[in-house]
Amino acid sequence: MEYKTDIQIAQECEKKKITEIAKVAGVDEKYLEQYGNYKAKVDYQLLRDKADKPDGKLILVTAITPTPAGEGKTTTSVGLTDGLRKIGKNAIVALREPSLGPVFGVKGGAAGGGYAQVVPMEDINLHFTGDFHAIGAANNLLAAMLDNHIQQGNVLGIDPRRITWRRAVDMNDRQLRNIVGGLGGRANGTPREDGFDITVASEVMAVLCLASDITDLKARLGRIIVGYTYKNEPVTAHDLKAEGAMAALLKDALKPNLVQTLEGTPAFIHGGPFANIAHGCNSITATRMALKLGDYVVTEAGFAADLGAEKFLDIKCRMAGLKPSAVVVVATVRALKYHGGVPKAELNSENLEALEKGLPNLLQHVENITKVYKLPCVVAINAFPTDTKAELDMVEAKCKELGVNVALSEVWAKGGEGGKALAEEVVRLCELPNDFSYSYELDGSIEEKLEAICKRIYHADGVMLTENAKKQAKQLTELGFAGYPICMAKTQYSFSDDPAKLGAPKDFTVTVRNLKVSAGAGFIVALTGEIMTMPGLPKVPAAEKIDVDENGVISGLF
16 A cells, blocks of 8 residues: 555545535634635634533543654544544544644644644644734734833833843744844843743743633733843733733734644644643633534643643633543553663564553553543554554553553544544543542642642652742742642653653652743743753754645645
8 A cells, every 4th residue: 555644645635615614613604714715713703602502522632751653642633533523423623733843843743644634734734824923923022012111211120131021933943042132232222131932932822822802812911021120020011011912913813723624524723832831732712612613522732641631631721611521641552662661663563561661651641630630531542553462452451450441543544434432432431420620729839739740740759949949939929929820841751850761750859940920821830851942953854854846735744
């Protein structure tokens, strides 16, 4: 059989007009703002008009700790939704938008894979409907207004050494991590140290994804803290009178994007914060819209369950009043063997001993979902041709010991047809009662919340704050932010803050080196390890393989 790349499969698909997909989703054309034939934005007025309609069931797709072998969360999310429709359910998928940084860096595109993709994949992976550009522009408008205020007399008394707001660009560009701006004489600004974050790490991205409507968006933008005065008082975007113009730039970006899967299933793709440095979920607006239109809504959270799922459950669900009905934890036999110590080059060979060593990683994620968050859970094994029956049987037996079923997901090769078994189990789980709980309560101190996440979710011995972080915790408490949830910035490659510790490590302490408040988003960011808010390109970036021909057909996006 001839092997086809993801982009070839996507380009051969006969897409339906977006007006047809809107009908399938139950979106009246009056809410539809078309971007060509196959993309549209949906006006948030739909949410107001459907406020009385009961919500569908919310299904979260998460995964084991990532490895170079790949896990396939987006592929599983798309295939599961197609599978739900194959068994007669009204299902919609709600996903994040890909960032240009990873598309041109290591990861490549992020629109699913094989026969479980969202289309048009080239548009989704590149500029899409311009949301990220709008977010970057709003971020940089605030930066420009901040520096202009200082240049024009600095009435607020902002200390240039204590500015916390950075500029943003949606590209992996390590050269911009730390810069000096304002050089070239008095007319060109005040010289100061500055830097860029990748757009998906900008607080504006988090604000857009957590805002319930345009009014809430504007209020949240106004609360963003950009720095501190010489008197140690916080300065906000509202103090700079910036939130109105920022909201104007984001007016259309706040509207969810409607596209389709290869099988014509409606898909909302909106927002894209990273889960290792931000909260890792698509927008509340898109999730709520999908819940008003579908009986079953499948959504995903970035990286593993200790990052994306923890933030989805402890931050997004708490803020939006959402209650998931079931959780899918995606794993592959290959990735579990990697956690058991097998090098990437040898993952295709059966190795039950390594699999047994790697399985605790999966089991710890599953146990967190069922015991800490008290949610029904199924393990989806993303099938590879090299998986052996003995290996699959071992995974199933170990999960059964925790009272969790395993479903083989063959969506990459078979699309929705390969997701039917998983869909049946998800439907069964959605009917079970659940006692959804958070991993910590908001009324604890900042230190208590950090300790709860580190002990209950990462299974660490505890948490240690550097002297700097202790001072910041004290200051944030004095400023009235202690009641905020915590957004951990941590390596995605381990339960611990050390990327080299694979599997389910024990006997470790998590070190928090920096705490900062994202007052607009409504959470405190805790930075651990060597986490960067601006990634760099690898030695051979994916961008080198991307091209476009004389007919405008793109290649190399996977």
